Amino acid sequence: xxxxxxxxxxxxxxxxxxxxxxxxxxxxxxxxxxxxxxxxxxxxxxxxxxxxxxxxxxxxxxxxxxxxxxxxxxxxxxxxxxxxxxxxxxxxxxxxxxxxxxxxxxxxxxxx
Amino acid sequence: xxxxxxxxxxxxxxxxxxxxxxxxxxxxxxxxxxxxxxxxxxxxxxxxxxxxxxxxxxxxxxxxxxxxxxxxxxxxxxxxxxxxxxxxxxxxxxxxxxxxxxxxxxxxxxxxxxx
Numbered sequence: 001x002x003x004x005x006x007x008x009x010x011x012x013x014x015x016x017x018x019x020x021x022x023x024x025x026x027x028x029x030x031x032x033x034x035x036x037x038x039x040x041x042x043x044x045x046x047x048x049x050x051x052x053x054x055x056x057x058x059x060x061x062x063x064x065x066x067x068x069x070x071x072x073x074x075x076x077x078x079x080x081x082x083x084x085x086x087x088x089x090x091x092x093x094x095x096x097x098x099x100x101x102x103x104x105x106x107x108x109x110x111x112x
Numbered sequence: 113x114x115x116x117x118x119x120x121x122x123x124x125x126x127x128x129x130x131x132x133x134x135x136x137x138x139x140x141x142x143x144x145x146x147x148x149x150x151x152x153x154x155x156x157x158x159x160x161x162x163x164x165x166x167x168x169x170x171x172x173x174x175x176x177x178x179x180x181x182x183x184x185x186x187x188x189x190x191x192x193x194x195x196x197x198x199x200x201x202x203x204x205x206x207x208x209x210x211x212x213x214x215x216x217x218x219x220x221x222x223x224x225x226x227x
Contacts, residue, residue, distance in 0.1 A: 046216070100216055
């Protein structure tokens, strides 16, 4: 079945460092891809999405490009802030499923 | 403001007791979902419902039950048959099934601890 694999954490960075969180997927057909963020004690919020190959999703300085040839959707940010500390989930949705498939989550801690 | 409300935020249960977690949405969404979150395992789907009076099992439905009598409400009952119920439970909704719109809106979660 469809699935998502993302890099294990935790990831600890200093403020203003560059962030990459890797995400790869397995799916039949053409899924839509998402990054969700979860701040401590809260539910998940949509961060960005891409619905077709070569699309780039972006929001709050974060970006991810839908790469069909490498089945990847890596999350990047050029300069992280302390307020970016959270757990990040890669996810996919496809016409084969009635639900969203999530990766295991990557915890990011940004230190001042 | 529109959103999803889960209650209670924290719940303690003795072994052998059933508990019900509430989920209400005022987004006029058709589809609703329950996920379970455990450390290091991401989110796993328990049940989902795409229309009133209809619901389907997800990957880990054993030991859980749901109902969908109203569009706005999708309560989850954790029964005594659930062997390891201590977890963080998240309710979500979407305008239609995720195969159509792909975006989920989440509540703030309910943390259940079995004593």
